[in-house]
Amino acid sequence: MSAAQSEALAPGPSVESVPSYLSETYSWAYLNPRNLRWLDNSLVVSSILWGNAGRLMRAAAAEFEPGQRILQAACVYGRFSEMLAHQVGNTGQLEIVDVAPIQIANVRRKLSAYPQVRSRRGDLTLPLGKRYQGVCCFFLLHEVPAEQRSRIVDNLLSAVGPGGKAVFVDYHRPSRLNPLAPLMSLVFRLLEPYATSLLDTPIDSLSPQATDFDWHRRTLFGGLYQHVVATRRSLTEFPPSRRQP
Ligand SMILES: C[S@@+](CC[C@H](N)C(=O)[O-])C[C@H]1O[C@@H](n2cnc3c(N)ncnc32)[C@H](O)[C@@H]1O
DSSP states (O other): OOHHHHHHHSHHHHHHTSOHHHHHHSIIIIIOHHHHHHHSSHHHHHHHTTTOHHHHHHHHHTTSOTTOEEEEESOOSSSHHHHHHHHHOTTSEEEEEESOHHHHHHHHHHTTTOTTEEEEEOOTTSOOOOOEEEEEEESOGGGSOHHHHHHHHHHHHHTEEEEEEEEEEEEOOOOTTOTTHHHHHHHHHHHOTTTHHHHTSOGGGSOGGGGGEEEEEEEETTTTEEEEEEEEOTTOOOOGGGOOO
């Protein structure tokens, strides 16, 4: 491990420089170096997603094409970034943005063998200032309070170039017949305080730019998960206020 990575894995400064919703609610999951080591494991991720991690990740990665320049909005435990890196291939580019220095150090370690991957620290509630052919947001929105969630969706849509797509994979309100519904409601109440506000909120209602996109949503696993694709219509011009370099 390099000196920079060791420094970023130290707990103090990373906790102070992240949004309060993250340090107050999810410090144990994303900012604690000891927990990161066992949580960042495909078996753990698969268990948390009831065995659906592989298919959710594969379906999200399959939305993108070799050679594309895509953004992964926040780090994800397990092998998702690796899948995206394979999908864009060595003629493409994957940029990963996360607000937590410890997560950036971790993803750099995990993906050091992939020259097509860049990662940097950044807060997705702030404009990205760049455009991509694709943007992928995997299980971030349910961990963010409603106000910041809208800003993130708006910023991600702004970052999609003409003809490009934004892919959101996240929790959704399970059907009443889903036997996991009561347990998941308890999990959300105890561990995921912002998730409930996402369950009944269509992602396309979170940004005024949604009308510039064609939206397709499907739900999986008895409605517990949603896979949403927003494709920017090719002829849509960026409003002057949102025009980016
Ligand atoms: C993508 S979400 C959860 C993913 C999923 N639960 C998993 O298996 O990893 C977790 C990441 O979001 C990051 N994050 C939260 N708020 C953010 C923000 N405003 N900007 C950038 N990254 C953010 C956290 O630092 C954390 O690394």
